[in-house]
Amino acid sequence: xxxxxxxxxxxxxxxxxxxxxxxxxxxxxxxxxxxxxxxxxxxxxxxxxxxxxxxxxxxxxxxxxxxxxxxxxxxxxxxxxxxxxxxxxxxxxxxxxxxxxxxxxxxxxxxxxxxxxxxxxxxxxxxxxxxxxxxxxxxxxxxxxxxxxxxxxxxxxxxxxxxxxxxxxxxxxxxxxxxxxxxxxxxxxxxxxxxxxxxxxxxxxxxxxxxxxxxxxxxxxxxxxxxxxxxxxxxxxxxxxxxxxxxxxxxxxxxxxxxxxxxxxxxxxxxxxxxxxxxxxxxxxxxxxxxxxxxxxxxxxxxxxxxxxxxxxxxxxxxxxxxxxxxxxxxxxxxxxxxxxxxxxxxxxxxxxxxxxxxxxxxxxxxxxxxxxxxxxxxxxxxxxxxxxxxxxxxxxxxxxxxxxxxxxxxxxxxxxxxxxxxxxxxxxxxxxxxxxxxxxxxxxxxxxxxxxxxxxxxxxxxxxxxxxxxxxxxxxxxxxxxxxxxxxxxxxxxxxxxxxxxxxxxxxxxxxxxxxxxxxxxxxxxxxxxxxxxxxxxxxxxxxxxxxxxxxxxxxxxxxxxxxxxxxxxxxxxxxxxxxxxxxxxxxxxxxxxxxxxxxxxxxxxxxxxxxxxxxxxxxxxxxxxxxxxxxxxxxxxxxxxxxxxxxxxxxxxxxxxxxxxxxxxx
Amino acid sequence: xxxxxxxxxxxxxxxxxxxxxxxxxxxxxxxxxxxxxxxxxxxxxxxxxxxxxxxxxxxxxxxxxxxxxxxxxxxxxxxxxxxxxxxxxxxxxxxxxxxxxxxxxxxxxxxxxxxxxxxxxxxxxxxxxxxxxxxxxxxxxxxxxxxxxxxxxxxxxxxxxxxxxxxxxxxxxxxxxxxxxxxxxxxxxxxxxxxxxxxxxxxxxxxxxxxxxxxxxxxxxxxxxxxxxxxxxxxxxxxxxxxxxxxxxxxxxxxxxxxxxxxxxxxxxxxxxxxxxxxxxxxxxxxxxxxxxxxxxxxxxxxxxxxxxxx
Numbered sequence: 001x002x003x004x005x006x007x008x009x010x011x012x013x014x015x016x017x018x019x020x021x022x023x024x025x026x027x028x029x030x031x032x033x034x035x036x037x038x039x040x041x042x043x044x045x046x047x048x049x050x051x052x053x054x055x056x057x058x059x060x061x062x063x064x065x066x067x068x069x070x071x072x073x074x075x076x077x078x079x080x081x082x083x084x085x086x087x088x089x090x091x092x093x094x095x096x097x098x099x100x101x102x103x104x105x106x107x108x109x110x111x112x113x114x115x116x117x118x119x120x121x122x123x124x125x126x127x128x129x130x131x132x133x134x135x136x137x138x139x140x141x142x143x144x145x146x147x148x149x150x151x152x153x154x155x156x157x158x159x160x161x162x163x164x165x166x167x168x169x170x171x172x173x174x175x176x177x178x179x180x181x182x183x184x185x186x187x188x189x190x191x192x193x194x195x196x197x198x199x200x201x202x203x204x205x206x207x208x209x210x211x212x213x214x215x216x217x218x219x220x221x222x223x224x225x226x227x228x229x230x231x232x233x234x235x236x237x238x239x240x241x242x243x244x245x246x247x248x249x250x251x252x253x254x255x256x257x258x259x260x261x262x263x264x265x266x267x268x269x270x271x272x273x274x275x276x277x278x279x280x281x282x283x284x285x286x287x288x289x290x291x292x293x294x295x296x297x298x299x300x301x302x303x304x305x306x307x308x309x310x311x312x313x314x315x316x317x318x319x320x321x322x323x324x325x326x327x328x329x330x331x332x333x334x335x336x337x338x339x340x341x342x343x344x345x346x347x348x349x350x351x352x353x354x355x356x357x358x359x360x361x362x363x364x365x366x367x368x369x370x371x372x373x374x375x376x377x378x379x380x381x382x383x384x385x386x387x388x389x390x391x392x393x394x395x396x397x398x399x400x401x402x403x404x405x406x407x408x409x410x411x412x413x414x415x416x417x418x419x420x421x422x423x424x425x426x427x428x429x430x431x432x433x434x435x436x437x438x439x440x441x442x443x444x445x446x447x448x449x450x451x452x453x454x455x456x457x458x459x460x461x462x463x464x465x466x467x468x469x470x471x472x473x474x475x476x477x478x479x480x481x482x483x484x485x486x487x488x489x490x491x492x493x494x495x496x497x498x499x500x501x502x503x504x505x506x507x508x509x510x511x512x513x514x515x516x517x518x519x520x521x522x523x524x525x526x527x528x529x530x531x532x533x534x535x536x537x538x539x540x541x542x543x544x545x546x547x548x549x550x551x552x553x554x555x556x557x558x559x560x561x562x563x564x565x566x567x568x569x570x571x572x573x574x575x576x577x578x579x580x581x582x583x584x585x586x587x588x589x590x591x592x593x594x595x596x597x598x599x600x601x602x603x604x605x606x607x608x609x610x611x612x613x614x615x616x617x618x619x620x621x622x623x624x625x626x627x628x629x630x631x632x633x634x635x636x637x638x639x640x641x642x643x644x645x646x647x648x649x650x651x652x653x654x655x656x657x658x659x660x661x662x663x664x665x666x667x668x
Numbered sequence: 669x670x671x672x673x674x675x676x677x678x679x680x681x682x683x684x685x686x687x688x689x690x691x692x693x694x695x696x697x698x699x700x701x702x703x704x705x706x707x708x709x710x711x712x713x714x715x716x717x718x719x720x721x722x723x724x725x726x727x728x729x730x731x732x733x734x735x736x737x738x739x740x741x742x743x744x745x746x747x748x749x750x751x752x753x754x755x756x757x758x759x760x761x762x763x764x765x766x767x768x769x770x771x772x773x774x775x776x777x778x779x780x781x782x783x784x785x786x787x788x789x790x791x792x793x794x795x796x797x798x799x800x801x802x803x804x805x806x807x808x809x810x811x812x813x814x815x816x817x818x819x820x821x822x823x824x825x826x827x828x829x830x831x832x833x834x835x836x837x838x839x840x841x842x843x844x845x846x847x848x849x850x851x852x853x854x855x856x857x858x859x860x861x862x863x864x865x866x867x868x869x870x871x872x873x874x875x876x877x878x879x880x881x882x883x884x885x886x887x888x889x890x891x892x893x894x895x896x897x898x899x900x901x902x903x904x905x906x907x908x909x910x911x912x913x914x915x916x917x918x919x920x921x922x923x924x925x926x927x928x929x930x931x932x933x934x935x936x937x938x939x940x941x942x943x944x945x946x947x948x949x950x951x952x953x954x955x956x957x958x959x960x961x962x963x964x965x966x967x968x969x970x971x972x973x974x975x976x977x978x979x
Contacts, residue, residue, distance in 0.1 A: 091880030
């Protein structure tokens with residue numbers, strides 16, 4: 001195969017007020033014509049910087065290309081003039097960005113934004129360019145492109161906007177398409193549509209793709225080759241099979257093991273520690289400090305790229321001929337891990353429920369007479385000691401449900417009982433306080449949910465102060481110290497401020513704050529979605545351990561279905577303000593009854609290239625309907641592949657099998 | 669759109685009614701008038717009553733109010749207490765010309781120079797250009813415009829004798845007050861524009877535009893300007909009003925016979941009908957400008973366009 005792009009020994013650094021950040025430190029890779037290379041890594045690994053370097057889109061004033069070459073078609077694009085680069089950008093190399101909500105100019109029509117690229121690179125008239133725009137929009141699956149070209153971005157949904165962004169990128173048939181986290185901001189069913197579209201475009205045009213992502217499932221689905229980046233370097237590269245099945249670098253092992261395995265139920269593996277600070281990168285292997293197999297040499301000398309096969313290379317001293325053979329060590333530790341941590345899913349069918357939710361409704365008043373029915377008649381119970389997962393796409397009402405149970409929102413209708421006692425309607429102040437103490441919340445954004453001007457001790461102790469749980473100042477200190485130790489933080493952190501901590505550490509502080517008042521129930525609203533994969537595993541393990549030790553009940557709200565499946569005993573699936581299915585996790589995974597659940601589960605890519613290659617995916621057509629004006633009857637009927645006449649009636653919530661509830665006319 | 673306009677116009681009328689009522693009664697509550705007892709001391713009681721009758725002051729306040737409002741609907745603002753026999757509305761219209769000319773020129777000059785300076789500062793961010801422009805902006809805000817006015821009069825008018833120092837004689841007379849008036853506008857707009865452009869240049873869609881291969885110039889013209897202008901329009905409204913309705917100080921310094929100086933004079937002599945008339949005039953003008961700004965918003969920013977369908 002012919003190489004299209006070769007990056008050779010690229011070094012990029014940023015000049016910031018804090019010093020020089022060495023973001024990319026000697027990166028080498030090749031992309032051949034027509035193939036897809038996935039670059040995987042966590043935030044700060046340098047993967048986005050590398051992709052922007054290829055496009056020459058790094059900010060002029062702070063970024064510097066210290067050395068190396070980027071050969072596109074044999075020509076070093078670091079040396080050509082700005083004018084020449086402009087003519088390559090958009091025509092030969094194009095880019096798809098992460099967030100479709102911000103990647104389009106809000107004051108320019110869609111048609112003009114697509115046509116602009118065509119007009120820049122092909123000398124054709126405005127009218128002809130607009131005609132081309134319509135054709136391209138049609139190609140990327142925008143319905144009625146001829147009328148939609150005159151609309152503005154705010155008139156499009158997130159998934160449709162990402163199609164437009166892709167349309168802009170492919171407008172001039174680029175030979176290389178760089179997609180920087182193209183589906184991270186999208187829901188899974190929309191992600192499945194977009195990945196499908198990218199593959200179809202590649203098949204039709206033969207373009208090469210560089211896919212930047214942190215999601216190993218997406219990699220397994222899309223990539224031919226994979227490069228794993230860590231701390232500004234590629235630590236392992238190979239074909240997708242080689243990297244997933246015969247990985248040689250301990251970081252790749254860690255990444256692959258951090259993903260919850262849907263079948264097994266052992267403790268999630270998590271890479272200890274956090275990535276190094278690239279202001280002063282370590283002398284030796286940057287991963288050494290987090291590597292349980294690190295040797296003395298790892299701390300002193302950077303490992304070279306060792307060739308494992310013709311296509312497979314990895315930078316770890318473990319591949320040196322003098323390194324000890326790890327295969328026996330790894331096997332025994334893994335067995336150890338399995339033995340000690342294996343935990344069976346308990347059967348909660350006969351346990352008493354701690355929270356009962358009956359026909360809960362929360363409607364938000366919008367302008368005029370319109371109401372947003374965020375939660376519209378949801379009934380379920382949470383049993384003592386279990387984890388109930390709540391999944392669904394953005395806008396389905398899962399967060400609102402959690403907040404309404406907590407009474408952060410006043411319910412519009414329905415009933416909520418805590419230990420059999422009603423906690424809806426008018427309550428005495430002291431009763432309300434008691435409930436607030438017994439139910440706590442962990443929030444999504446660890447950066448926004450801690451007061452930046454409060455010391456850790458004061459944030460954690462806020463609930464203790466309100467509910468007067470500490471007898472003295474010393475007592476308060478002791479409680480907080482103990483809590484910090486429980487969540488795995490140094491007790492010396494008590495007197496620090498939130499900005500001194502990483503995202504994972506902050507989320508631990510948030511958990512400590514929730515635990516401070518000895519709650520029975522914790523409502524975790526997307527607690528890990530802002531964290532990197534290896535940190536996610538740490539937090540999820542912590543939550544599971546705490547549940548064990550302190551007998552907690554969780555309502556775990558998330559859109560990441562594999563994580564929900566891992567942590568939950570039962571799962572409820574929401575769609576447009578309704579609960580459509582509720583079942584024990586294993587049963588829901590194996591035999592989902594509702595067509596929406598089936599599609600949702602099918603849309604999640606598995607981090608296994610063999611499975612990904614072989615399977616047929618249910619791809620839902622269209623977008624989520626406008627929640628202001630949802631379809632009558634079964635709300636899923638507009639996207640349901642099995643929709644029939646009867647679906648215009650609202651389906652009844654029924655127990656189809658013991659403990660397996662569903663609302664669908666297909667199930668009698 | 670029609671419905672929106674209709675609702676807005678009704679709102680405007682109600683607002684004006686409230687303003688008229690409040691100012692009317694405030695004026696009545698104020699002590700002192702041109703016809704105080706001691707000022708009319710030389711007149712006989714009969715003459716005095718006739719005087720009051722001529723201005724309608726012999727009636728109870730409620731009747732006076734009803735009459736004033738009735739006339740107001742017909743566009744009659746009443747007779748000035750000070751300028752003999754002059755209708756207030758004709759007073760205003762005879763004085764609006766110079767103020768409007770000065771204001772329009774200052775707005776045009778100030779906004780265009782301000783925009784250009786702001787753009788330069790944004791594109792040459794953190795360079796000498798940026799510092800220099802922002803230095804000008806700070807001076808423009810910090811130093812009151814009458815100081816500029818005095819400096820301009822002294823150097824350009826007296827020392828170099830290029831332009832007339834004061835009085836309203838020819839078009840040349842308008843140049844110095846225009847420049848003095850525009851300093852503040854330049855400073856305000858330049859600062860705003862710089863910050864907005866820096867903000868917009870950070871946006872993802874600018875990266876998208878660059879990734880299409882557009883040149884720096886095209887990225888600016890096609891993607892940056894319009895989006896930076898949206899917040900500018902907000903401050904454009906108040907600026908235009910304050911300029912077009914005449915500056916009290918600048919008109920006084922340059923001896924411009926505009927409505928700014930009319931306002932000052934009428935306050936000095938307790939000419940209540942003129943004060944009221946001018947207050948209403950300012951209010952109406954201000955409210956209309958806000959309406960225009962809102963309509964402009966819709967043109968520049970499609971997200972708040974009312975005719976567009978939602979979603």
